[in-house]
Amino acid sequence: MFVIRKAEERDQSAILSAAKDVGVFTAAEVACVDELLDIFLHQPDNHDYTFIVCSDEHDRLLGFACYGPTPLTEGTYDLYWLCVSKSAQGKGAGAALLEQVEKELSTWSARMLIAETSSTPSYDPARSFYEHHGFLRCACIRDFYRLGDDLIIYAKYFTNQGSTS
Amino acid sequence: MFVIRKAEERDQSAILSAAKDVGVFTAAEVACVDELLDIFLHQPDNHDYTFIVCSDEHDRLLGFACYGPTPLTEGTYDLYWLCVSKSAQGKGAGAALLEQVEKELSTWSARMLIAETSSTPSYDPARSFYEHHGFLRCACIRDFYRLGDDLIIYAKYFTNQGSTS
Numbered sequence: 369m370f371v372i373r374k375a376e377e378r379d380q381s382a383i384l385s386a387a388k389d390v391g392v393f394t395a396a397e398v399a400c401v402d403e404l405l406d407i408f409l410h411q412p413d414n415h416d417y418t419f420i421v422c423s424d425e426h427d428r429l430l431g432f433a434c435y436g437p438t439p440l441t442e443g444t445y446d447l448y449w450l451c452v453s454k455s456a457q458g459k460g461a462g463a464a465l466l467e468q469v470e471k472e473l474s475t476w477s478a479r480m481l482i483a484e485t486s487s488t489p490s491y492d493p494a495r496s497f498y499e500h501h502g503f504l505r506c507a508c509i510r511d512f513y514r515l516g517d518d519l520i521i522y523a524k525y526f527t528n529q530g531s532t533s
Numbered sequence: 534m535f536v537i538r539k540a541e542e543r544d545q546s547a548i549l550s551a552a553k554d555v556g557v558f559t560a561a562e563v564a565c566v567d568e569l570l571d572i573f574l575h576q577p578d579n580h581d582y583t584f585i586v587c588s589d590e591h592d593r594l595l596g597f598a599c600y601g602p603t604p605l606t607e608g609t610y611d612l613y614w615l616c617v618s619k620s621a622q623g624k625g626a627g628a629a630l631l632e633q634v635e636k637e638l639s640t641w642s643a644r645m646l647i648a649e650t651s652s653t654p655s656y657d658p659a660r661s662f663y664e665h666h667g668f669l670r671c672a673c674i675r676d677f678y679r680l681g682d683d684l685i686i687y688a689k690y691f692t693n694q695g696s697t698s
Contacts, residue, residue, distance in 0.1 A: 396605055440561055442679040507672030514607040523674055
């Protein structure tokens with residue numbers, strides 16, 4: 369059983385542990401999760417970043433997602449982070465988090481959701497996940513993150529209003 | 534004759550006037566220029582955004598550029614804004630600004646410079662400019678900004694270390 373809810377102050381250390389333990393994020397990326405979480409938890413007027421968590425029936429955190437409106441767009445949103453603890457992967461927690469993100473976006477007139485990820489082998493599961501959940505691979509920018517580490521951009525369109533080229 | 538230098542407090546209103554008068558930026562985009570310029574001018578520890586201006590021999594502002602390191606990358610930089618006043622367009626001010634950006638980036642071990650722009654007709658000159666100055670068109674994300682307004686991503690690679698797919 370999954371419980372999905374907005375992140376709270378008490379989730380902070382479990383969220384950061386999950387981000388570290390998953391083993392694919394750099395120290396700078398974990399620091400970025402921390403920074404955005406801090407904005408979400410402590411700046412009530414913030415509408416840029418929303419964090420939700422997925423817990424099991426014992427209130428143990430299995431994963432989290434962070435999303436928000438893409439600046440300077442109308443109706444485009446970014447899935448900034450989607451992370452499921454290694455021990456919980458492959459059991460549906462990621463799909464449950466994504467479903468909740470999409471449910472919320474549907475009330476905000478969202479047209480599309482963007483997910484940026486890496487081309488490296490450690491992100492194979494992430495890319496498979498997006499491809500199995502309706503995202504279209506729209507772009508590859510070679511060596512974007514560092515040499516040999518390309519940016520892959522996925523987009524999921526929510527209506528028939530748009531489609532990728 | 535062009536004078537290129539770092540932006541100063543006294544340039545603020547001319548920069549915002551240039552951003553408004555060029556006629557392609559939305560109110561939200563002009564507000565974004567203002568926000569980043571404020572960070573550059575008033576947060577001396579900021580290394581995220583650098584503004585340079587191009588003036589004529591009478592110290593009249595012709596255009597400006599804003600650039601900085603792309604978060605979570607190593608050696609990738611973003612050309613966040615490049616704007617030349619309508620009356621000064623086609624005379625080399627944009628090229629002079631870009632040349633100065635690249636000169637500075639070359640001292641920072643930059644590998645690549647990213648420029649994001651729009652697919653709409655009002656951005657035809659911008660896209661032509663990038664294509665004539667060594668940028669490669671890497672991506673198109675349909676309807677990204679709004680319906681019918683796609684995101685076009687350009688990248689300029691500075692060495693033989695990388696190339697676009």
